[in-house]
Amino acid sequence: xxxxILIFTNHFYPxxxxxxxxxxxxxxxxxxxxxxxxxxxxxxxxxxxxFSIFGSKKTYKKxxxxxxxxxxxxxxxxxxxxxxxxxxFFSLLIFTFWLTVAHRKYDILLIHHTSPPxxxxxxxxxxxxxxxxxxxxxxxxxxxxxxxxGIIKSKGLIxxxxxxxxxxxxxxxxxxxxxxxFKGFAKKRVDLNKTLYxxxxxxxxxxSQKPIKRIFDSSxxxxxxxxxxxxxxxxxxxxxxxVKLSKSKNYEIRLIGDGRAKEFLKRLVSLEGLYDQIKFxxxxxxxxxxxxxxxxxxxxxxxxxxxxxxxxxxxxxxxYLASGTPIIALISGETNSLINQNNLGFTSNAGDxxxxxxxxxxLSNIQDTQYQKMKYSCKExxxxxxxxxxxxxxxxxxxxxxxxx
Numbered sequence: 161x162x163x164x165i166l167i168f169t170n171h172f173y174p175x176x177x178x179x180x181x182x183x184x185x186x187x188x189x190x191x192x193x194x195x196x197x198x199x200x201x202x203x204x205x206x207x208x209x210x211f212s213i214f215g216s217k218k219t220y221k222k223x224x225x226x227x228x229x230x231x232x233x234x235x236x237x238x239x240x241x242x243x244x245x246x247x248x249f250f251s252l253l254i255f256t257f258w259l260t261v262a263h264r265k266y267d268i269l270l271i272h273h274t275s276p277p278x279x280x281x282x283x284x285x286x287x288x289x290x291x292x293x294x295x296x297x298x299x300x301x302x303x304x305x306x307x308x309x310g311i312i313k314s315k316g317l318i319x320x321x322x323x324x325x326x327x328x329x330x331x332x333x334x335x336x337x338x339x340x341x342f343k344g345f346a347k348k349r350v351d352l353n354k355t356l357y358x359x360x361x362x363x364x365x366x367x368s369q370k371p372i373k374r375i376f377d378s379s380x381x382x383x384x385x386x387x388x389x390x391x392x393x394x395x396x397x398x399x400x401x402x403v404k405l406s407k408s409k410n411y412e413i414r415l416i417g418d419g420r421a422k423e424f425l426k427r428l429v430s431l432e433g434l435y436d437q438i439k440f441x442x443x444x445x446x447x448x449x450x451x452x453x454x455x456x457x458x459x460x461x462x463x464x465x466x467x468x469x470x471x472x473x474x475x476x477x478x479x480y481l482a483s484g485t486p487i488i489a490l491i492s493g494e495t496n497s498l499i500n501q502n503n504l505g506f507t508s509n510a511g512d513x514x515x516x517x518x519x520x521x522x523l524s525n526i527q528d529t530q531y532q533k534m535k536y537s538c539k540e541x542x543x544x545x546x547x548x549x550x551x552x553x554x555x556x557x558x559x560x561x562x563x564x565x
Contacts, residue, residue, distance in 0.1 A: 163191045163559065164265070166292070168279045169272035170248060172197040173220055174208060178360060178475075179272045179297075185552045187221035191559075194224045194266070196255060198248045201232035203418065203443075205240070215251070228255055236420065249278035256282040260289045268562055269294045271332075277302055280328050287331070293562045296329070297336040297358065301345055304468040325349060334558060341471030341494045356558065360475040361548040362482035365446040371484035371539055372454050376531035378524045382411040384488060385456040387449055388476045390419035395464035395511060398490055400425070402516035403434050411523055413460065416441040416452060453483045457531075458505060458523075462490040465510035470494070481542035486534035490516050503537045 165186060171177045172195055179195075186193045199215065200208040207213060207230075216227045228251035234240035269292045271283050280296075287294050302325065304318070329335060329349040336358035337346060346355050361367065390396065396415075403413065415425075415438065422440070429438045444452075453459065459480040463469040470493025477495060480487055487505035489495060496507045506522075508515030 163189075164267050165191055165193050165559070166259075166266035166269045166286070167193065167195045167197075167272060168252065168269065168283055169195065169197050170245075170275050170279070171202055171272075172200070172225065175200045175202045176363075177272070177274065181361075181364065181548060182270075182272075182555065183223050184221060185555065187223055189556070193222065194226065195220065196226045196228065196252065196259075198230035198251070199227050199232070201230070201244075203236075205232055205234045205236055207232050226255065228252060245276050245278055249282075252279065252282045253285075256286050260286060265290045266292050268292060268559060271296045273298050274300055277325070277328065284328070284331055293333045294331075295334045295336065295558070295562075296332045298342070299338050301342055301468055301472075304345065322348075333562070339471055339473045339494055344471065356554060358551060358554060359473060359546055360478050361546050361551050362479040362542065363446045364548060366450065366479050366482040367542075367548060369450065369483070371535065374454070374457070374485075374535075376457060376526060376528045378410075378526055382458065382523045383414065383456045384411060384458045384460050385414045385416060385452050386460040386462075387416040387452065387479075388474075390415060390417050390422040390425060392421055393464055393469065394419075394421075394462050395490065396421065396425050396462070397428065398511050398513045398516065399460075399462065400428055400432060400434065400438065401513035402490070402520065403437055404432055405514060405517035406520040407517075408521045408524060409437065411437065411520055413438045414441060414452065414456070415439070416444065416449065418443050450483070453485055456485060458488045459483070459485045460488050460490075461495070463492075463495075463510060465492060469510065470496075473498070478542060478546045481538045481546060484535045484539045486531065486538060488516075488519055498541070502541045503534055504541065505534055505538075 167179065167183065169179050173180045183193060183195060199211045199213065211227060213229060215229045218225050228248065230251060231243050231247040233244040269283050269286055271279050271294065273279065273296060283294055286292060326349040335346060335350065335355045337343060337355050338359055340357055343352060343355065346352060426440060429435055461474060461477060461480065463472060463474060473495050487499055489499055489505065489507045490510060491507065492510040496509065499505055499507045506519045508519060
């Protein structure tokens with residue numbers, strides 16, 4: 161029997177998000193898949209060339225992709241982001257009513273939640289009218305994300321929003337959670353039997369690569385690389401402080417990426433006179449990123465000290481594991497435990513610049529045998545816990561069970 165799946169997402173190819181892989185998986189099965197999304201404008205804030213500002217209908221693999229009109233995110237400040245989110249919400253709301261009238265019913269609606277929960281309401285309207293099952297793939301644990309980055313400081317407001325999210329959660333048929341620790345938030349909202357642990361996986365380009373062969377020689381300068389967003393959540397100020405406190409100069413940190421905190425961080429590094437040890441690079445694609453990783457002894461990971469981020473496993477963690485490169489992390493909670501329990505590298509708790517500086521100072525004492533064990537552990541954990549094969553299997557089983565109910 162044909163299965164029909166509808167996907168609501170803010171982002172889709174040529175923007176790179178894991179929802180692209182999910183659509184690839186669905187397109188290889190006997191499933192009719194449609195994607196409703198906005199015109200691509202992330203991360204530069206301008207609509208990509210070749211896309212009409214009025215929206216369009218195109219095909220990606222075997223999936224129909226409906227591009228809705230949206231005001232692009234621009235420079236990414238609070239005002240332009242709010243306008244961007246609201247414009248997509250109104251476009252999606254109108255389009256959802258059109259779907260209920262003009263389209264054959266979809267069996268399952270999947271919400272790819274990466275930003276404000278404005279996709280929830282149109283999805284639940286569709287469910288109410290058409291009777292579809294709704295799966296929420298929750299990648300951003302609102303409203304706690306807002307509290308963690310300092311946008312909302314009122315406990316009363318957080319509690320109010322938490323009540324709203326509890327109402328939403330109870331109306332979804334299933335919720336996919338990005339980390340084990342998110343269950344602590346979810347169980348206050350919904351029966352955990354409705355949830356599924358569904359962590360991120362690495363870019364398929366990294367997943368298909370053979371382990372990078374690298375011998376560790378502590379007599380040479382140790383290269384530590386970071387790839388991703390350079391923002392407030394990553395607490396790079398503590399990294400700068402750790403480098404400043406460190407007695408060793410036999411290492412170099414390479415920060416690859418862009419973000420709202422990048423220019424501030426550059427000024428801070430210059431002010432502290434650390435530009436010989438902390439270097440900046442623009443964002444690059446996966447293939448070129450692999451070249452950076454091949455020249456790196458360790459990969460760096462950090463999140464600031466907040467209750468939510470201690471329960472968050474950053475998406476780049478799986479990419480780091482897939483490359484088989486040991487990790488140095490300034491992070492608390494679940495990710496910290498995964499690194500320590502599985503011998504993946506070295507960790508200090510979030511915000512502890514002094515402990516991180518001691519890790520840097522101890523790099524000269526590492527032997528190659530110890531280093532190779534960490535490399536092996538990274539690949540093994542990825543294969544056994546985070547591979548795309550496992551996630552595809554989980555999702556397909558869930559879809560089959562829904563259609564059998």
